[in-house]
Amino acid sequence: MLEGIFTGFSTALSLTNICMVFIGVLSGTLIGMLPGLGPISAIALMIPITYGFDSASGMILMAGVYYGAIFGGSTSSILINAPGVAGTVATAFDGYPLAKQGKAGKALAVAAYSSFFGGTIGAVFLLLGAPLLARFSISFQSADYFALMLMGLIAVSAFTPKGQFLKAISMTIIGLMLSTVGMDNVTGIQRFTFGQLDLFDGISFLLLAMATFALSEALIIALGSRNENHQAFLASNLHDLKVSKKELKEIAPTIGRSSVLGFLVGVLPGAGATIASFLAYGMEQAFSSGKSKVKFGDGNLRGLAAPETANNAASTGSFVPLLTLGIPGSGTTAVMLGALISYGVQPGPQLYTERPEVFWAVIISMYLGNIVLLILNLPLIPYIARLISLPQRFLIPFILLFSLIGVYLVSFNTFDIYMMVGFAAIAICLRLLGFPMAPMLLGFVLGSLLEDNLRRSLLISNGELSFLWERPITITILIITIVILAFPLFRSVRSKFWIENGL
């Protein structure tokens, strides 16, 4: 393991890769800061740029973008109460009141310190936990992988807000359906191509991610007139980033608690940064009932530190299933998986043994990303925060152009542009109807892997479904999946029953 860590350090600490971390964090912050655009869009927008890079550099850049985008989201949450990402909604609860009191600089500094410690503690856990899980998962067979993917897909839907479960599941199924378009790898039969040559290779992952996230998010902003509330932002002193010793002492226990909670929640498939940040906020409220001078929601520093720490620790935690099992547990890590596959790297237990430089470099770069975020990004915040006040009338056409060019320059095929527009239009309608997009993307990314493992399992068991209960690991994972599946269904049916009976 030590040898791996050294390999990771030597790869991540090369001049090129340090530049990658810096560029990634900075561009992630810039994109994440734009209200409406989250880490998925940020990563998708950066994928075309990294096509020429080697896989380690590409992934290091992506990890930086991920961190930067979350921090950028926190910045817009604090300054204009417009979280760019669901994971930073809880940040606005106490961050925005602080900005309104003219303490935006302090709030941003607390957010940056919390993110740094959350991410760093998360990176240490990842460093220790990922190799253990990778070694264990080497014994996994096709049936186990099939069960794991099924669990990931179900879990990402089960952890959606109340009343969204069925919609999320239906979007997962749509994603799986879209993944079957193109030539079948095993038999060579064309599926759902309608004789269209451009569909023979299937739908491009980048195209789908750009259309359903970057394009549709930008168009949703264009659809309504955003309340551009820059009052707190303009009134605040962004240059005063000082946090007193007393304040640091106050938030230290919060950071410790929230890091552990955030990491553990992040490892769970489907949970991720949003749930982690809300849980940490709730936990902190419970811990400090009556003790704090400033009420939660009025600019309490612990109320700001808790969700910020937890969302960064959870983001690191979500890399555990991606790197060790090759199974993304969230929309963002699904985009990461897509990026890795496009570099010719297949994450999973083999990554740990066959490509240790990529495996370790990504983990080490997580740590570097946190340092860059703290020492370079934070002092630059007063300047780059000006981007928030960039008028939408210029911003939207730029985002649309970046997205279109990003996909067009990969294939030089205008059919891709038309397909993007079509997907974006459908995505806007579905978003307006309350259907989430992240489960669709996860379904799409996992679709072909799921089918490969299902087919392999069926071939081994002579077409019998007995592979589902023959191995203890498979049956254990499936039982957990059924429990996860049953809970929201039970919740939904129960509330319907209560409403109908007037209870």
Add this chain to the structure above:
Amino acid sequence: MSRNRLGAVVILGFSIAYGIIALHFPVPPAFNDSASPSSLPISLSAAGIIISMLILLFPTESVTTTQKLTPKGILRVSLLLLLMVSYGLSIEILGFLVSTVLFLGIGFWIMGERKLKVILLVATVTAFAFWLSLTQFLKIHLDSGSLSKFVFGLLNLG
């Protein structure tokens, strides 16, 4: 019909159509029924039908989006979608540079910018900077478009 039901009906229709197409995939003799190319699609179609029926039977009352739809907003987005399709058409005819200037310029106008000088300046400078960095620094060949080839062809003939 509520928003939830409308979405469920769309997914139901899509799942049925997807399933019908999947039923007609040929099964090569070497593959047993369970591992054939249509196995997963048919299962997905069935799952899609069941889930959309469940949404229809147990609709949740609240739609989480807070987006207000105004005729102006819908028109703006429709125009932007149309503009993107036009960009796909124009990039092959007018080439990257001209179509990007037009795309950005018209995009700014659709989004509400009315100062012609600003529109022209920002669109031209950005498009040129893009074109320069792609062709000169990243060494990506960008086609000049069929129209310019035709015009230059005519000039050469002349």
